[in-house]
Amino acid sequence: MSYPARLFEALPGGGVRCQACIRRCRIALGKRGWCRTRENQDGRLVSLIYGQVASLSLNPIEKKPVFHFLPGSRWLSVGSLGCNFRCPGCQNWELAHADMDRELKSTRYVSPAALVQLARERQAAGISWTFNEPAIWIEYILDTAPLARQAGLFTNIVTNGALTKEAVDALGPHLDVYRSDIKGFLARTYMTLAHLPHYEEIFAAAERARHRWGMHVELVTNIIPGLNDDDATLEGIAHWIASRLGPDIPWHVTRFYPAFIFQDRPATPLKTLLRAYDIGRAQGLRYCYLGNVPGHELENTYCPRCQTRLIRREIFDVLENRLQAGCCPECGTPIPGRWI
Ligand code: SF4
The missing domain is CATH 3.20.20.70 (Aldolase class I)
Incomplete structure (x- = not known):
């Protein structure tokens, strides 16, 4: 299945330039970009992996x-x-x-x-x-x-x-x-x-x-x-x-x-x-x-001010989260992030 790509520009002569990543591949008719997933079909870029x-x-x-x-x-x-x-x-x-x-x-x-x-x-x-x-x-x-x-x-x-x-x-x-x-x-x-x-x-x-x-x-x-x-x-x-x-x-x-x-x-x-x-x-x-x-x-996450351990982790598990409304419970320092 091929799906029209959105991020590209058409070039003279039927080529296209992909704009999805910084390689900005220049792709000739019938060819694919460096990632092999985006192809120039009739002067239009299509995605071969959409969905x-x-x-x-x-x-x-x-x-x-x-x-x-x-x-x-x-x-x-x-x-x-x-x-x-x-x-x-x-x-x-x-x-x-x-x-x-x-x-x-x-x-x-x-x-x-x-x-x-x-x-x-x-x-x-x-x-x-x-x-x-x-x-x-x-x-x-x-x-x-x-x-x-x-x-x-x-x-x-x-x-x-x-x-x-x-x-x-x-x-x-x-x-x-x-x-x-x-x-x-x-x-x-x-x-x-x-x-x-x-x-x-x-x-x-x-x-x-x-x-x-x-x-x-x-x-x-x-x-x-x-x-x-x-x-x-x-x-x-x-x-x-x-x-x-x-x-x-x-x-x-x-x-x-x-x-x-x-x-x-x-x-x-x-x-x-x-x-x-x-x-x-x-x-x-x-x-x-x-x-x-x-x-x-x-x-683990530690408070940068008082060094209290705030979040204890093991591999991908959160074992303990002591943050209170995004702040250290000991000294009140706000910890940047989205917590709830
Ligand atoms: S064709 Fe693939 S590798 Fe080339 S610019 Fe587009 S996304 Fe990047």
Whole structure:
């Protein structure tokens, strides 16, 4: 099934330029973009994956990870096939790098209205577009998110962050939570991970989501030994978050596990994650978290003023939440986020 794409411009001679992600693929007649999910059919861009669901499950929001928006709530999580990156350490490579022509047949179509209905039946707090890169099926999100909001549901994308300004602006009126990766701070990192020379727009997209559209933003850096674990990278990311987005934006530094092509890389040592945490705090970030380290005390939320433990977590479970009307019960400090 093919569905008209919205974010593209027609070029002279029948070509098109996709505007969904910062690759801005120029696509000739009959060809597909880098993600293999968007095709030029007769001078018009179409999505090959609109509504084609490859993975659907109910998950805690902590799994995104998102820690400052309705802790403990369950979200209907949905993904399709394909990606605009080719991260060698991809944890979802079976979906992201599927053979599109073969695997698309095994997906099932779920209309926007049906997805919202499913979320309601499962008593989800919201819908999360995740598993593969949401930007590449943005039309599906744009059709579903307004229905979700009408039904009293929240919306979230879990993205690698490579959205164009046009994509952020299209999503802006409809999206509540913007959970973006920040994979590096140097050109070589994004070239290694994604063959992406214009990575600066990833930072601009997150800033726009936060400042232009007021979305709730949380950021994740999956730390891969030898790739993005150097002090310059970590300090650069943390400084950018603190100075451009604000010290209250949660930053999750997560442990990498060998996967996909990066089978030979070691898992991230705990001491590296702790160094990243210290760097984040030294740069002024109030809410740094360790990820993929089950049971570690730095998965918890602490009051930045009096250090009281406010939310205790283990893996994806919230074991205790002591916040009172969004404030520390001991010293009254407001904790940024959405708590009810
Ligand atoms: S979504 Fe990105 S990778 Fe896919 S066709 Fe559009 S610009 Fe290219």
